[in-house]
Each structure stands twice: as structure tokens, then as C-alpha cells.
Amino acid sequence: MTLALHGGTPVRDTPWPSWPPPLDPAQRRLVMEVLESGQWGATQGGAAVADLTAAFARACSVPYGVAVGNATLGLFAALKGLGVAPGDEVVMPAYTFVASATAVLLAGAVPVIVDVDPAHLHLSADAVRGALTPRTAAVMPVHLAGSPADMDPIIELAARHGLAVAEDAAQAHGAAYKDRPVGGLGDAGVFSFQSSKAMTAGEGGLVVCRDESVHERIWSVCNVGRRRGGQWYGHPSVGWNLRLTEIQAALLLPWLDRLDDELARRAAFCAALGRELAGLPVTMLGPPPGTTRDSRHLVMLRIGAPVDRDFLLKAMAAEGVPLDAGYPPLGTMTALTEAGARAEPCPVAEEAATSVVWVRQSMLMDDPAGAADVAEALAKVLAA
Ligand SMILES: *Cc1c(COP(=O)(O)O)cnc(C)c1O
Numbered sequence: 001m002t003l004a005l006h007g008g009t010p011v012r013d014t015p016w017p018s019w020p021p022p023l024d025p026a027q028r029r030l031v032m033e034v035l036e037s038g039q040w041g042a043t044q045g046g047a048a049v050a051d052l053t054a055a056f057a058r059a060c061s062v063p064y065g066v067a068v069g070n071a072t073l074g075l076f077a078a079l080k081g082l083g084v085a086p087g088d089e090v091v092m093p094a095y096t097f098v099a100s101a102t103a104v105l106l107a108g109a110v111p112v113i114v115d116v117d118p119a120h121l122h123l124s125a126d127a128v129r130g131a132l133t134p135r136t137a138a139v140m141p142v143h144l145a146g147s148p149a150d151m152d153p154i155i156e157l158a159a160r161h162g163l164a165v166a167e168d169a170a171q172a173h174g175a176a177y178k179d180r181p182v183g184g185l186g187d188a189g190v191f192s193f194q195s196s197k198a199m200t201a202g203e204g205g206l207v208v209c210r211d212e213s214v215h216e217r218i219w220s221v222c223n224v225g226r227r228r229g230g231q232w233y234g235h236p237s238v239g240w241n242l243r244l245t246e247i248q249a250a251l252l253l254p255w256l257d258r259l260d261d262e263l264a265r266r267a268a269f270c271a272a273l274g275r276e277l278a279g280l281p282v283t284m285l286g287p288p289p290g291t292t293r294d295s296r297h298l299v300m301l302r303i304g305a306p307v308d309r310d311f312l313l314k315a316m317a318a319e320g321v322p323l324d325a326g327y328p329p330l331g332t333m334t335a336l337t338e339a340g341a342r343a344e345p346c347p348v349a350e351e352a353a354t355s356v357v358w359v360r361q362s363m364l365m366d367d368p369a370g371a372a373d374v375a376e377a378l379a380k381v382l383a384a
Contacts, residue, residue, distance in 0.1 A: 001380055001383075003318065003380065003381065003384050004315070005318040005319075010318060010320040011373055011376050012319065012370075013320055014320075016362050016366055016370070017363075017366055019195075019196070019360075019361055020195065026257070027250070027251050027255075030250040030251075030253060031247060031251060034046060034048055034247050034249075035247065037246075040247055041246065042067070042244060042245065042249070046246040048246045048249035048250045048253060049067050049244055049246055049249040051253060052067060052244075052253050052256075053065040053206065055253070055256050056191070056206050056256070057208045059174075059181060059256065060183040060184035060189060060208045061181050061184045062184040062208050062209060063210065063215075064209050064210070064214075065206055066218050067204070067205070067206050067243065067244035068205040068206065068207060068243065069205065069242050069243065069244060070192065070193075070194060070204060070205045071099065071191060071192030071193075071194065071205035072205075073103075073222075073240075074190040074205035074206065074242075075099070075100065075166065075190045076103045076221075076242075077207055077218050077221040077222050077242055078189075078209070079103065079104065079109065079166055080107055080218070081207075081209070081215075082138060082164035082188060082214060083137070083164065084107055084109050084137050084164065085109070086108030086109065087108070087109065087110065087135065088135055088136075088138070089109065089110045089135045090110065090111055090138045090139070090140055090166075091112045091127075091128045091132070091140065092104070092111055092112070092113060092114070092123065092140040092141075093114065093116045093123035093127075093142055093144070093330075093349075094115055094116055095121045095326075095327050095329060095348075096142040096144060096327065096330065097142075098333065099170075100140060100142055101330050101336050101341055102336075104140070104341075105336070105339050105341070109137070110135070110340055110342060111336065111340075112131050112133075112136070112341075112344075113331045113341060113343040114127040114128065114130070114131045114344050114346070115127055115344060115345070116348050117288070118348045118351075119285070119286065119288075120147065120285050120286055120287060121144060121145075121285060121352055121356070122141070122142070122143075122144055122149045122288045123139075123140075123141045123142060123154070125153035125154045128157055129157060130344075131344060132161060136161065137163060137164060138163055138164040139154055139158050139163055139164075139166070140165075141154050141167055141168070142167075142168040142170075142171075143167065143182050144300075145285075145296070145298050145300055145358075146171050146173075146198070146295035147175065147295075148175050148176065148177035148182045148185075148291050148294075149177075149288055150177075150288040150289050151165075151167075151177050151182075151186070151290065155185065164186075165187050165188075166187065166189075166190065167182060167183055167186045167188070168190055169183045169189045169190060169191050170191060170192035170194075170205075171295075171297040171298075173197070173198040173259060174198070174260065174263050174295045175293050175295035176291075176292045176293035177292065178290050179292045184208055187209060187214060188207055188208065188209040188214060188218065189207070189208050190206070190207050190208075191205060191206045193205055193206070193252055197297070198259065198295060198361070199256075200252075201244075201247075201249070201251040202251075204252065206244075207222075220236075220237050221237075221242070222242040223239055223241070223243070224240060224241055225237040262365065263293070263296065265365055266295075266296035266361075266364040267294070269296075269363075269365070269366060269367075269368050269370065269371055270284075270296050270299060272368035272369070272372075273299065273359070273371040273374060273375070275371075276375035276376075277375050277378070280378055280382065281303070281304035282301050282304060282305075282382075283304060284299060284300070284301055285301070285302060297361055298324070298360055298364070299364065300357075300358055301378075302352075302356050303357065303382075307381075307382060309325065309355070309357070312382075313325060315381040316357075316377055316378070316381055319377035319381065321378075322360075323357040323358060323359060324358040324359075324360055325357065325358075326352065326353065326356050326357060327352075329343075329349035329350050329353055330343065330349075331343025331344070331346050331349070332350070332353075
């Protein structure tokens with residue numbers, strides 16, 4: 001069969017679902033209500049941000065939340081609220097989005113980048129243990145691809161060494177670990193509503209936490225150093241304006257009612273994909289132990305055949321099945337190391353950077369029959 005890249009017929013010529021999905025009537029109604037109210041900012045008395053924050057925290061089984069402009073700033077605020085100070089070290093996985101590390105730099109702290117587990121590319125407690133120093137203040141597990149990191153060993157280790165746990169749950173809305181929702185497992189959890197995420201308002205984020213005083217501090221960091229219930233021009237601590245708008249919250253609130261359906265749709269696609277890939281030299285990377293609900297932000301495939309990755313990506317795109325290259329290891333980004341990040345040797349993340357590709361979220365929203373197109377295109381390209 002001639003590859004589409006070389007003029008052959010593509011495996012798929014129908015488009016994949018768009019992301020974000022089309023506006024639904026509840027979103028349209030709520031956004032219009034907010035627009036007409038004139039209360040576009042969250043300090044003007046509107047209810048959308050407050051409702052979103054309360055509902056989201058409840059969904060994470062914790063009492064507190066703070067809505068923020070994006071998850072990068074949410075991670076920064078969480079670290080500040082947890083008492084991470086300039087010069088402190090924060091241990092994180094090498095295979096994650098760059099913002100996990102730049103949020104730490106923003107807090108003046110040192111990202112300590114450690115290797116990931118080859119089975120699922122998540123942070124493990126063992127890797128954290130090997131990187132501890134007297135300056136270690138926090139651990140940042142990342143719920144990569146919508147699968148929860150194996151949290152219990154990480155939380156136990158953190159408790160033993162007096163470390164804070166800040167979950168980067170930017171990709172994991174609705175995911176659960178041992179039947180407990182992510183975000184509420186550590187001392188603070190941070191979600192993103194950026195346009196590629198499972199709930200989106202174009203941009204946005206939300207921090208959740210269990211402890212009242214941590215909440216007070218995070219809230220203050222995000223509200224120019226005010227005290228909750230204190231004076232408008234009273235600023236007992238240093239903070240910034242990191243707030244989400246009412247308009248964004250209006251787009252997000254109705255999503256809480258449909259997220260479960262969307263996650264079920266992705267799970268069905270992924271189950272079909274697992275069946276279709278049988279027999280190919282391609283491994284779907286499984287979730288870490290303890291996962292009871294994988295929110296399937298994306299699917300990571302390890303290609304077990306010797307193939308040039310750039311060629312694979314170009315050929316797959318030509319077949320109508322565009323895949324993503326995934327993350328370069330954080331430690332190889334000189335901008336981070338020059339800014340003070342410290343990286344351990346990360347052979348697993350480096351191997352993943354050449355052999356792992358991603359099936360993106362919008363494709364997972366397709367009818368499960370679409371999984372056959374992914375497998376057929378992979379078989380065709382790998383055979384060429
Ligand atoms: C998207 C993402 C972020 C950053 O979120 P923003 O809302 O874009 O700032 C951080 N960490 C991970 C793992 C992400 O996927």
C-alpha cells in the first residue's frame with residue numbers, strides 16, 4: 001500500500017472531532033447572563049466564579065478552592081501557599097509540560113528534575129527519595145495524560161520528611177486514585193482550563209486544598225495580598241491579581257454536568273484502541289497502580305519498531321491520523337537549567353522523547369470505531 005505521504009490514499013479522510021466541543025445551550029445562556037449583568041470580574045458580586053470554585057472543590061472532596069487565571073499561576077500560588085520559599089527545592093518528573101517547572105522558578109524555588117517510571121512515565125516515590133536534600137520542601141507529582149500518579153507512596157514519603165505535596169492535575173479533571181479524586185490527595189491540587197484541557201474557557205485554572213490556613217494563604221496570593229473579609233486596600237501580605245473572570249466561569253460551570261459523559265466517551269475509544277492495536281509493535285502506556293479512573297486526557301503509545309519518529313509523525317498526519325511528538329525531557333531544556341533547575345540523569349524520559357507518541361484528546365472524543373483508523377494507519381506506516 002502506498003503511503004499517503006507518497007501519493008497513496010489516506011486511511012482516513014473524515015475530520016476528527018473539534019476541540020473544544022461546540023458551545024452548548026447552557027454555556028450560551030450563562031455566558032449571556034454574565035455579559036448582560038456587567039459583573040464580568042469576580043470581585044463585583046457575581047456568583048459564577050464562587051459557584052464554580054465550590055462545585056469543583058466538592059468534586060475533589062475538599063472544602064476549599066481558588067479560581068485562577070491559569071494553572072501555571074495556580075501552581076505558583078499553591079507553592080507559595082504551602083510555604084515554599086526562595087531557594088527551596090521542589091522534586092518533579094522529567095516528563096511533563098514545561099510549566100510544572102517554570103511555576104517553581106516563578107516562586108524563586110529550584111525545580112529538581114528526576115526520571116520517570118518506564119511503565120507509565122509518571123513520577124515514583126523511589127525517584128523522589130533519591131533526590132532529597134536538606135533543601136527539599138515539596139514534591140510535585142503530575143497526573144500525566146489524565147492518569148493519577150501512584151500517590152500513596154509519595155504522600156507517605158513526603159509526610160516522613162515534612163514535605164508539601166502539590167499535585168499538578170492540569171490534565172486530570174475527574175481522574176481518581178483508589179476511588180479518591182485527584183487534586184484533593186495532596187496538600188494542594190491544581191487544574192488547568194487552558195484550551196487543550198478537558199474543561200476549558202480558553203484559559204483558566206483552579207487550585208483546591210483541604211486545610212483552611214493553606215486556603216487563606218493561596219487566596220491572599222491570588223488577591224493582591226488581601227485578607228479574606230478584610231479591607232479592600234488592606235494588604236497584610238504580598239500577593240498578585242491572579243483571578244479568573246466571571247465570563248470564564250460561566251463557560252466552565254455547565255461543563256461540570258457533562259464531564260462524566262465525555263470521560264466515558266474517551267474511555268470507550270481507548271478500550272477500542274487497545275483491542276485494535278493488538279498484534280502491532282505498539283504499546284499503550286498503562287496508568288500507574290492505584291488508578292481507578294483514568295480521565296484519558298491523551299493516550300501515550302510507545303513504538304516498539306525502529307522507525308524515524310519525524311517520518312512516523314509526517315506519514316501518520318498524511319494518513320489523516322495526526323499524532324503528537326510529546327515532551328522533550330525537562331532536563332534537556334537549557335533555559336530551565338540556566339535559570340537554576342537541577343536535573344538528574346533521565347534515561348527513561350530521554351527514551352520516551354524518541355519512542356513515545358500521543359493520540360490527542362479530540363481524537364479520543366470520536367466514535368470508538370475511529371480507533372480502527374488509528375491502528376490501520378499505524379500498521380500501514382510501520383510496514384512501510
Ligand atoms: C497545561 C499544563 C500546565 C499549565 O497550565 P496553564 O493553564 O496553561 O498554565 C501545567 N502542567 C501540565 C502538566 C499541563 O498539562
